[in-house]
Amino acid sequence: MIRIGFPRNLTRTPDRRPTRIAYALPTAFTAGNMFLGFIAVMRAFEGSLAGMGTAASAAHFSVAAQCIGWAMILDGLDGRIARMTNTTSDFGKEMDSMSDVITFGIAPAVLAFAWGVYTVDSLGLPMLREQILRVGTFGCFLFLACGSARLARFNITNNPVPRNPGRPDRKYFVGLPIPAAASLVAAVIYSTDGYPLRFWPLVIGWIVLMSGLGLLMVSTWRYRSFKDLNLNRPRSPLLFVFLASLIFLVWNYSHAVLLTIAVLYVGSGVLVRVAGILNRVFRKPEVAVN
Secondary structure (H helix, E strand, O other): OOOOOOOHHHOOOOOOOOOHHHHHHHHHHHHHHHHHHHHHHHHHHHHHHOOOOOHHHHHHHHHHHHHHHHHHHHHHHHHHHHHHOOOOOHHHHHHHHHHHHHHHHHHHHHHHHHHHOOOOEOOOOHHHHHHHHHHHHHHHHHHHHHHHHHHHHHHHOOOOOOOOOOOOOOOEEEOOOHHHHHHHHHHHHHHOOOOOOOEHHHHHHHHHHHHHHHHHHOOOOEEEOOOOOOOOOOOOHHHHHHHHHHHHHHHHOHHHHHHHHHHHHHHHHHHHHHHHHHHHHHOOOOOOOO
16 A cells, blocks of 8 residues: 655745744844944033043043944844844834934034034134034034935835946945944044044044035945845855954054044945046047948
8 A cells, every 4th residue: 555645844834933032132232222322422522521632521532432333333233133033124124223313423423523623723713713613513414414314215215226336246335324434433533532633724624524424425336235245154264364363453453443444444435436437537439340
């Protein structure tokens, strides 16, 4: 007698729903991101009240910059954990965007004004100080406004394509991500140990930098997202050596290394765009062969 049946591996079991703890984990990282942004704003205020150029004010500004840096790590983890645990939701996406506005929009804008604009030394010229404060307020607000617009565009756009598309096997951001812009602000302040700017030409340069970061966020230039990197694949031993060396350098030379990383990433989009423009300008026209 021959018995006919189906193999057990062909029977489909119902998918298990994620537990409540799995949903709470990415939300906790998002809440931590928002909390660090709030602390950064509070420390920026305390640094302004502690006195211009004092060690106490520098300590507050340095802590505020470090809070923004640690918030970047939490911001990168909440989304990955949500995708790994299959707990992505519209509520989580909206909360993440609101946290980013606070931590990477309001916090760096307030910190940039308190550290690099409000402490300007006008050489006894009150009119010069007044004009610098007005221009600095606009530059920091432009950073916040462009960052908010960047997040809104990211939320409503599906598969955005940059004006200068790169390799099809890689993923790119359209415009500078707001965490990367905030990281450069925090890295500059952290590299100075929090001691604020006083010389007015440097303050003008700082305002130009804040305005430029804002315009980069609303641009259509491409920035590598690194979301196509699969950590589950086996990697070369050279990657382990690179990461170990990077950890060593950050641990011992955090001021210079973090500033270099932030500058290289922000500048990468500018260099790629400029290289594309130069390539089109100096490209030799193709001659048609009859």
